[in-house]
Amino acid sequence: MFKQLIALTSMGIQTLPQRAGSSSVIVIGIAGVVAVLVSVLAMATGFRHTMADSGRPDRVIVLRGGSDAELNSNLTRSDVDTIANAPGLAKDAEGKAVLSAEVITVVNLPKIDTGSDSNVTLRGVGLQVEKVRPELKIVSGRMFRPAVRELIAGAGAAKQFRGLTPGSVLHLRNADWTVTGLFATNGDVHESELLADADTVGSAIERSGYSSVVGLLTSASEFGTFKDALTTDPQLKVDVEREPEYYAAQSKQLTQLITVVGNTVAIIMAIGAMFGALNSMYAAVDARTLEIATLRAIGFGALPVLLSVMLEALALSLLGGLLGAALAWWFFNGHTVSTLGGAFAQIVFQVTVTTSLMVTGLVWACAIGVLGGLFPAVRSARLPVAEALRAT
Amino acid sequence: MKYLPLLWANLWRKKTRTIFTLLSVVVAFLLYGALATIDDAFENPQTGLTGVDKLITTNKFSLTLLLPFSDVQQIAAVPGVAVVTWITWFGAYYQESKNFVFALPIDTPTYFDLHKDEFVVSDAEMAAFRNTRSGVLVNSALMKKFGWHVGQKLPLHSTIWTQKADGSLDWTFDIVGTFAVKDPTQAGQQASTVLFHYELFDEGRSFGKGQVGWFEERVVDPSQSVQIAQKIDALFANSPNETKTQPAKDFAMSFVKQFGDVGFVLRAILGAVFFTLLFLTGNTMMQSVRERTPELAVLKTLGFSDAKVVGLVIGESLLLCLLAAVVGLAASYALIPVIRTVLQGIVTSPWLLPHGLGLAVLLALLVGTPPALRAMRLNVVDALMDKR
Numbered sequence: 001m002f003k004q005l006i007a008l009t010s011m012g013i014q015t016l017p018q019r020a021g022s023s024s025v026i027v028i029g030i031a032g033v034v035a036v037l038v039s040v041l042a043m044a045t046g047f048r049h050t051m052a053d054s055g056r057p058d059r060v061i062v063l064r065g066g067s068d069a070e071l072n073s074n075l076t077r078s079d080v081d082t083i084a085n086a087p088g089l090a091k092d093a094e095g096k097a098v099l100s101a102e103v104i105t106v107v108n109l110p111k112i113d114t115g116s117d118s119n120v121t122l123r124g125v126g127l128q129v130e131k132v133r134p135e136l137k138i139v140s141g142r143m144f145r146p147a148v149r150e151l152i153a154g155a156g157a158a159k160q161f162r163g164l165t166p167g168s169v170l171h172l173r174n175a176d177w178t179v180t181g182l183f184a185t186n187g188d189v190h191e192s193e194l195l196a197d198a199d200t201v202g203s204a205i206e207r208s209g210y211s212s213v214v215g216l217l218t219s220a221s222e223f224g225t226f227k228d229a230l231t232t233d234p235q236l237k238v239d240v241e242r243e244p245e246y247y248a249a250q251s252k253q254l255t256q257l258i259t260v261v262g263n264t265v266a267i268i269m270a271i272g273a274m275f276g277a278l279n280s281m282y283a284a285v286d287a288r289t290l291e292i293a294t295l296r297a298i299g300f301g302a303l304p305v306l307l308s309v310m311l312e313a314l315a316l317s318l319l320g321g322l323l324g325a326a327l328a329w330w331f332f333n334g335h336t337v338s339t340l341g342g343a344f345a346q347i348v349f350q351v352t353v354t355t356s357l358m359v360t361g362l363v364w365a366c367a368i369g370v371l372g373g374l375f376p377a378v379r380s381a382r383l384p385v386a387e388a389l390r391a392t
Numbered sequence: 393m394k395y396l397p398l399l400w401a402n403l404w405r406k407k408t409r410t411i412f413t414l415l416s417v418v419v420a421f422l423l424y425g426a427l428a429t430i431d432d433a434f435e436n437p438q439t440g441l442t443g444v445d446k447l448i449t450t451n452k453f454s455l456t457l458l459l460p461f462s463d464v465q466q467i468a469a470v471p472g473v474a475v476v477t478w479i480t481w482f483g484a485y486y487q488e489s490k491n492f493v494f495a496l497p498i499d500t501p502t503y504f505d506l507h508k509d510e511f512v513v514s515d516a517e518m519a520a521f522r523n524t525r526s527g528v529l530v531n532s533a534l535m536k537k538f539g540w541h542v543g544q545k546l547p548l549h550s551t552i553w554t555q556k557a558d559g560s561l562d563w564t565f566d567i568v569g570t571f572a573v574k575d576p577t578q579a580g581q582q583a584s585t586v587l588f589h590y591e592l593f594d595e596g597r598s599f600g601k602g603q604v605g606w607f608e609e610r611v612v613d614p615s616q617s618v619q620i621a622q623k624i625d626a627l628f629a630n631s632p633n634e635t636k637t638q639p640a641k642d643f644a645m646s647f648v649k650q651f652g653d654v655g656f657v658l659r660a661i662l663g664a665v666f667f668t669l670l671f672l673t674g675n676t677m678m679q680s681v682r683e684r685t686p687e688l689a690v691l692k693t694l695g696f697s698d699a700k701v702v703g704l705v706i707g708e709s710l711l712l713c714l715l716a717a718v719v720g721l722a723a724s725y726a727l728i729p730v731i732r733t734v735l736q737g738i739v740t741s742p743w744l745l746p747h748g749l750g751l752a753v754l755l756a757l758l759v760g761t762p763p764a765l766r767a768m769r770l771n772v773v774d775a776l777m778d779k780r
């Protein structure tokens with residue numbers, strides 16, 4: 001039987017060029033589905049990576065209770081002092097808690113490609129920011145100095161928004177700010193932001209308090225101790241979260257939306273492509289009626305005939321899937337895009353076509369191929385041999 | 393028209409093939425209907441403000457920074473400004489953060505003057521609202537959604553504003569009435585709106601007193617909008633709170649643009665769908681005509697002109713595409729309420745049907761032309777001998 005299958009399949013594939021028109025329908029139809037599916041999911045994946053790579057489990061973010069997001073939150077200086085004294089925080093050489101009290105606002109900057117205004121996060125950070133966020137690396141220029149109007153821009157932000165090159169001057173709220181350098185933070189969400197000294201930002205926006213406190217714990221397991229100390233303090237009303245959890249919650253909605261929309265569109269397209277595949281495989285079986293009947297007459301079994309038709313459909317769909325995945329990768333992988341994230345500000349991320357997404361695409365392609373090939377294959381196996389031979 | 397039965401019969405010559413082709417075209421038009429509707433929502437965003445005579449003034453430096461309430465006097469004095477009102481982002485939700493409520497502290501007289509004739513509120517409920525300090529007017533759709541009733545207390549959680557009295561973020565209001573939105577294209581945008589008094593808000597909040605989120609203006613002559621906007625911004629130039637005034641529509645547009653080029657993504661998807669479809673349907677038509685070569689030859693022998701044969705093939709392709717387009721578009725209309733649960737305020741454009749049908753005709757011509765030409769050039773003698 002195996003021999004028969006091999007013979008039949010190779011025969012089918014050798015005669016493919018004669019049916020080039022209808023076979024290409026399968027390939028192109030499925031390539032379209034897979035290209036759309038992989039591209040859309042690559043956007044969701046890129047966005048999720050950017051958000052999920054933000055933060056480490058041993059770093060905590062403290063907001064005013066019930067605020068949901070940094071932009072809404074407000075902590076006073078005495079709140080910050082209380083938080084600094086909580087147990088579990090790492091201490092520097094001088095015995096000071098390693099934390100950064102931050103002031104978040106958004107500023108309008110034009111996008112490079114469209115020139116339209118975009119909300120970009122300006123984050124005022126504490127003096128210990130480099131200890132709190134050791135992943136922060138200056139990639140060009142230098143760090144900002146505190147107490148003067150200087151800022152550094154994230155590498156992602158610099159690619160998307162105008163005027164963010166070292167040495168350039170931004171006019172923000174009646175004052176000139178110098179961009180002294182660009183920084184990278186392993187591609188996380190902060191690369192979409194501008195960083196400056198918290199008190200300088202605070203005075204620029206006439207704000208005396210802070211938005212959030214980000215602290216480094218001595219170890220990730222100290223989280224419970226730290227959180228309990230703050231939440232049981234009657235003087236304080238704060239929400240304490242591990243950084244990864246905070247950013248996951250912030251990105252959940254958008255990631256879900258893109259994934260749901262992408263999958264829905266791909267499912268509908270897949271149904272369309274399946275009808276196309278059915279048509280083409282029926283046509284293929286029809287065109288080979290005489291051939292198949294002859295083969296059956298000289299002793300080929302029904303099952304090998306069925307399987308060979310299925311294999312042909314599968315081979316064509318796989319080809320389509322590969323083509324689609326390759327197109328998605330070729331056009332979109334590594335593209336930097338930005339969108340309005342959960343917190344009212346732009347998040348820059350890279351469209352990432354991962355291997356697992358491509359595999360997902362190929363699985364879809366095979367599924368469409370199997371469904372599209374099944375009924376035509378059954379018909380080919382059931383072909384009444386004598387009638388088919390007589391008919392032509 | 394008299395050829396319709398012939399076209400119909402030809403179409404169903406191979407039932408399975410026609411059904412599968414029809415279904416894939418239906419699917420394409422279903423996607424077209426849904427995605428074009430979403431695209432339209434991003435191209436023509438709703439503002440919650442009806443009319444071309446509305447301006448919005450925000451903080452130029454940052455949308456999230458407040459503006460001094462005292463600006464109102466100066467803006468009102470600008471010639472051509474009919475009325476100015478002030479609003480602040482309250483960032484509210486009901487019970488859980490997923491139950492977003494668009495609660496706005498408003499200045500009642502100027503707000504309803506600006507939105508003259510846009511809301512339907514009964515006189516009694518409007519009077520009750522004016523007389524109740526803690527009163528709120530709730531969109532009737534939102535009332536239904538949460539099962540609220542007039543007369544009950546309404547607790548709302550603000551993610552931003554703490555109260556002076558106890559530092560709490562939980563505010564309590566009294567529902568005194570409901571309102572409906574007259575303009576159906578704005579109904580979606582206003583679907584979760586709750587209006588309450590600015591006085592209560594300003595006295596109740598623990599910080600930011602005397603500062604408001606943004607101003608909305610109505611101008612006397614919409615053709616002067618740009619000049620008036622410039623005059624307003626000139627008032628506050630070089631102050632710590634420079635302003636940015638723009639027509640409400642432009643404001644909405646610039647906000648929507650921030651989501652990125654959604655339109656491009658949608659059109660790219662549709663491009664892929666229709667490119668694929670062109671192949672699929674084109675192939676079916678080609679096959680179908682090829683199989684009928686002898687029949688077409690018979691028609692020609694009987695005296696059918698070349699033009700008629702071309703017409704028959706194109707007609708068949710038109711019938712197939714239009715039939716599928718109508719079914720697909722109808723299905724997409726049914727899908728729109730589902731999309732609305734994810735993207736609030738989506739409305740179907742009146743252009744969807746004519747555009748969709750136009751697309752179907754284009755598709756039919758594209759896939760019908762090659763086989764039609766083939767049928768036209770058919771050599772009768774060869775075709776009758778079935779030399780294809």
